[in-house]
Amino acid sequence: RKEVEQDPGPFNVPEGATVAFNCTYSNSASQSFFWYRQDCRKEPKLLMSVYSSGNEDGRFTAQLNRASQYISLLIRDSKLSDSATYLCVVNFGNEKLTFGTGTRLTIIP
Amino acid sequence: DTAVSQTPKYLVTQMGNDKSIKCEQNLGHDTMYWYKQDSKKFLKIMFSYNNKELIINETVPNRFSPKSPDKAHLNLHINSLELGDSAVYFCASSGSNQPQHFGDGTRLSIL
Numbered sequence: 339r340k341e342v343e344q345d346p347g348p349f350n351v352p353e354g355a356t357v358a359f360n361c362t363y364s365n366s367a368s369q370s371f372f373w374y375r376q377d378c379r380k381e382p383k384l385l386m387s388v389y390s391s392g393n394e395d396g397r398f399t400a401q402l403n404r405a406s407q408y409i410s411l412l413i414r415d416s417k418l419s420d421s422a423t424y425l426c427v428v429n430f431g432n433e434k435l436t437f438g439t440g441t442r443l444t445i446i447p
Numbered sequence: 448d449t450a451v452s453q454t455p456k457y458l459v460t461q462m463g464n465d466k467s468i469k470c471e472q473n474l475g476h477d478t479m480y481w482y483k484q485d486s487k488k489f490l491k492i493m494f495s496y497n498n499k500e501l502i503i504n505e506t507v508p509n510r511f512s513p514k515s516p517d518k519a520h521l522n523l524h525i526n527s528l529e530l531g532d533s534a535v536y537f538c539a540s541s542g543s544n545q546p547q548h549f550g551d552g553t554r555l556s557i558l
Contacts, residue, residue: 372546381537381549382490423488427546434503435547437490 341365344426344438352446355416359441361426362408371402373411374425376440382425385411413443421445450474453538453550460528461558467524468553470538478502479521480539480547481513490537496521533557 344361351357363371371388386393388400388409399412413420426438453470460466472479480503481493495503496515510526521538535554539547 370544374546381551383549384546387546425490429544434492434495436492439487439489 340438341430341436342426342428342438344441346439346441348442348444350444350446351416353416353418356412356414357416357443358410358412359424359426359443360408360410361438362406363426363428363436364407365428365430366404366407367431368407368428369431370429371400371409372427372429372435373398373400373409374427374437376423376425378422382437385424416445418445418447451538451540451548451550453536453553455553456551457554457556459556459558462528462530464528465524465526466528466555467522468536468538468555469520469522470550471520472538472540472548473519474540474542474548476540476542476545476548477518478541478543479515479518480541481521481523482537482539482549484535484537484552486534494521494523528555528557530557 341364373385374382375385376382388402392401397414401410421444423440423442425440427435451472478497480495484490493507494513499515512524515521535552537552538550541547
């Protein structure tokens with residue numbers, strides 16, 4: 339089993355729709371969790387950290403379920419500019435971030 | 448001001464050559480990293496240094512040798528380049544238990 343697993347997609351979603359991604363991780367001792375966004379031919383950029391109580395940043399909501407070992411990202415009212423690859427990232431507690439393979443999202447006008 | 452900067456942005460060279468990629472961060476972070484992103488877009492850690500000390504070495508061939516002259520710099524030297532080394536190499540830095548900030552990548556193509 340991969341340490342961090344995501345559905346690679348692609349997800350093709352009409353503008354204005356709501357889309358959700360899940361990510362599962364293998365190590366129950368994992369300490370911190372993040373969602374990164376990577377645009378084509380660009381570097382990964384931090385989108386948001388994921389906290390145990392769940393957190394929201396504008397149209398983006400992140401949730402963590404430690405019991406089931408998954409994190410999720412919800413994007414509401416999707417915009418064309420949301421088209422990117424979304425990377426689930428887990429810190430297993432050794433200063434090493436482990437990246438999922440990413441989920442490709444395309445917002446269609 | 449660029450927080451994590453790496454040079455060169457593009458590197459095209461022949462098999463068997465030796466090349467270096469440089470990385471500098473001005474964020475005051477203690478930890479720096481090198482990642483490789485291959486054609487399938489999977490981002491995999493190669494090395495991590497904390498305050499100039501190697502803390503992660505992910506079974507990378509010893510043709511790859513990182514060097515950290517100080518905590519703001521982490522360079523990557525690659526000997527005897529092979530076709531399979533073609534990829535995008537990202538440098539990153541972070542504070543303790545903080546998310547990482549990435550440079551904009553070096554696209555290495557081996558002919």
